[in-house]
Amino acid sequence: MFSTVCRSLLFLMLVVFVSVGLYQRWDERALFYIKELQANAEVQASSIWLPSYRVTLSDKAIDGLEEGEVSGLTYRPSSNTLFTILGKHTELVELSLTGDVLRRIPVTGLENPEGVEVLSGDLMAIVDERQRTLTIFSLTASTTQVDARQQIQVDLGFPDAGNKGFEGLGWDSRQQRLLLAKERDPRGLFSMPLPSKSGPAQGMQELNIDDVFVRDISSVSFDPRTGHSLMLSDESRVLVELDANFRPRSFISFATGLNGLGWGIKQPEGVAIGADGDIYVISEPNLFYVLSKSDAGDD
Template sequence: MRRSIRLPLIVLAVGLLALLLLAAAGQHYRLFERGWFNLKAWWQPTEQGIGLDQYRAVLQGIPVEGLDDDVSALTYDPDRNSLFTVTNQRSELIELSLDGRILRRVPLTGFGDPEAVEYVSTGSYVITDEREQRLIRVRLNDSTRFLDAKDAEQLTLGIGLNGNKGFEGLAYDAVGKRLFVAKERDPMLIYEVHGFPHDNPEQPFAVHVVQDQKRDSRLFVRDLSSLQFDERSGHLLALSDESKLVVELDTKGKPLSTMSLRKGFQGLEQSVPQAEGIAMDDAGTIYLVSEPNLFYVFKKPTEQ
């Protein structure tokens, strides 16, 4: 009799433990929030967003020849019609063609742990030092052979210093003069920095940092690897390596659409192993880099 009672109790305990583990995993990976978003998107599809789910890979997993270091971040330069990325072991600023070929390499000195780069204006870029949470504004022209951080305009924020989980991504709103800065995780945040870079010498240097907690709480991803601001729509794209996802946020921070980076989605033959940088050109084409040196291009069918 005791054995017959004990067995159902053991089964019940195991079942409860499994449910608790499942709930913990769902919370850890933000599966419930993501599932709820997917359900709402299916039930009430929106036509106001970029439509990330419509993008398809036209180039995928192409190795960047001549690069044996980990790439981190990506930005599009409309003046040069090219892309820029950074490496953080042997620190370099690297210019890429739109099909992933190396066009130029510029050594970086004194940048610590460069993790992101963002085009802000002609010949002007911001590079982050992840560990020290520095924003470093550099200027580049055709004769530039190297860049030294001590010669550049710098801003150290030092908000919630957390080792190697600091400033991971950048995006710039040229109209609103806002620099979006992504903190990778623990906690995962997106700051809006106003007043840096400082472009008007006639005005006093004044920096204002804004945080949108409501927007950040809506992000159903595990981490932030990179950001991209779409000037046409005013929407922000957030790339997550751990969630293998790109999320589109509207002007109020509400998620509108997603692009999966897993095998079988968006025409991908294999999952993107470790997505680290995202950029978008004026035509809406999306470019992606993954560690250590893989290159991807995504387009909507009408753009191909």
């Protein structure tokens, strides 16, 4: 009787493990990991190459942001700083490269901002998931507030997306185009020329990301040094490097105990890559991480 119960429990555990693995696409991740191990030095040198990164700053609380939840992250070369957006009490927050708050700018006219991105010059953009809008505005050292209703606003479509709409936003400086990530159901990655006026989105094209082994997309970031992109997944807890054709090139896991992490990154919401190649990640509730290149191999 005991052995029968044990066998039933083991079988049930196996079914659950396989089901979760298929849901999380662990099989695809494992196959890609084998391919990643075979990459030569030339491939690695032409890539961001995430297996060479380790966490150098972990679980840093962003002081003073208790009232809101961070979402989205972007790097601004002209000031060598980062920007994130708060959702509950909408504010644009400028951060140092070590996660300290430098400036807070109230933003009105939005409902559920999820992604923020530095464009060319002083231009920045915010994507609102609930409104399904892209807002483009100018941000200078003297800017003290932003009213989204007074800026260029583009309707991104997908009226039935609900809370699974556009969440990630990136800027491809090489091709001067926006990268827009739809979270899930279905997930998607789109490119669009920089709009010059308000109205429906024009020239939006869906990119093929069928090979990318993530359940959802939280954030995207473009690396002008390599022409590659970073795609962050909350549900899969991974960061994936995509090549110029948006195929997976490398990845890193944010699971507990890996890549210099203690308890892992449980809800990663934003990613950005700096001029020197350091990678910055924020997670709810308001935690900050830095990943830097290391000579060490995989854990």
